[in-house]
Amino acid sequence: MQIDTFQTLADPSRRRIVEALCNGERQVGDIVERAGIHQSGVSRHLRILHETGFVSVRPEGQRRFYSLRPEPFRELDDWLAKYRGLWEARLDRFGAALEKQRKHRRPAHKDQRK
Amino acid sequence: MQIDTFQTLADPSRRRIVEALCNGERQVGDIVERAGIHQSGVSRHLRILHETGFVSVRPEGQRRFYSLRPEPFRELDDWLAKYRGLWEARLDRFGAALEKQRKHRRPAHKDQRK
DNA sequence: GACTAATATGCATATACATGCATATATATA
DNA sequence: TATATATATGCATGTATATGCATATTAGTC
Numbered sequence: 001m002q003i004d005t006f007q008t009l010a011d012p013s014r015r016r017i018v019e020a021l022c023n024g025e026r027q028v029g030d031i032v033e034r035a036g037i038h039q040s041g042v043s044r045h046l047r048i049l050h051e052t053g054f055v056s057v058r059p060e061g062q063r064r065f066y067s068l069r070p071e072p073f074r075e076l077d078d079w080l081a082k083y084r085g086l087w088e089a090r091l092d093r094f095g096a097a098l099e100k101q102r103k104h105r106r107p108a109h110k111d112q113r114k
Numbered sequence: 115m116q117i118d119t120f121q122t123l124a125d126p127s128r129r130r131i132v133e134a135l136c137n138g139e140r141q142v143g144d145i146v147e148r149a150g151i152h153q154s155g156v157s158r159h160l161r162i163l164h165e166t167g168f169v170s171v172r173p174e175g176q177r178r179f180y181s182l183r184p185e186p187f188r189e190l191d192d193w194l195a196k197y198r199g200l201w202e203a204r205l206d207r208f209g210a211a212l213e214k215q216r217k218h219r220r221p222a223h224k225d226q227r228k
Numbered sequence: 229g230a231c232t233a234a235t236a237t238g239c240a241t242a243t244a245c246a247t248g249c250a251t252a253t254a255t256a257t258a
Numbered sequence: 259t260a261t262a263t264a265t266a267t268g269c270a271t272g273t274a275t276a277t278g279c280a281t282a283t284t285a286g287t288c
Binding site for chain 1 (some may be wrong): 121123124129133182183189190197198
């Protein structure tokens with residue numbers, strides 16, 4: 001279920017943990033330094049992230065290496081697809097793909113009219 | 115700030131409201147039917163969605179028509195871009211755009227290995 | 229076995245927040 | 259003005275959950 005994907009990402013500490021993992025697997029102690037909360041909290045968040053499919057674990061002796069799994073992100077992407085029309089409506093699909101490609105190549109669309 | 119975009123979407127009632135708006139503007143009473151909660155709750159959720167930039171309002175007499183704004187969805191898309199590598203790593207960027215195009219044309223990728 | 233290091237968990241607490249009810253506000257209509 | 263309709267808000271309540279502390283657990287080292 002994609003149901004609680006948003007719920008999981010709603011917590012800022014959890015997002016920081018996810019971000020800490022975006023460049024590959026890390027052990028818990030490593031994550032604690034970046035999470036800004038107590039080790040016990042990180043451990044609990046990692047449990048939640050594991051239960052919701054965001055991370056997988058690779059035990060190695062006393063350490064546990066956590067890494068991101070693609071599924072929930074893909075789910076998020078699928079959910080979002082429903083709303084892509086909101087900002088790509090005027091483009092046909094091929095054009096939209098090209099537009100997206102341009103955007104990803106140069107991330108120069110930070111400041112949009114708010 | 116994209117900070118509380120996830121927080122906003124974490125609530126299922128709010129997601130139902132967003133979904134109810136995905137085909138264009140609706141007045142509150144219309145939304146209430148689909149939200150599964152009391153009108154007062156819908157009203158409050160709409161306030162939150164407005165504060166976080168998800169919706170805009172168009173008053174018309176005693177009614178208020180709400181509709182989706184693209185910005186938060188775009189923010190979500192930008193956030194997600196950081197993690198696209200998780201499931202598109204093996205493709206170069208042009209290939210990724212094509213792949214994405216294929217996926218959007220035929221949404222036939224529901225059942226993936228879990 | 230004693231000791232240390234890495235990670236997880238029970239407990240207590242504080243806080244956030246979603247909800248319904250009753251009511252307020254605003255607009256239309258008679 | 260009186261009344262009805264549409265939407266918003268104050269209040270009270272229940273529930274979820276993030277956090278730290280202390281401790282348990284597991285594994286490595288002497």
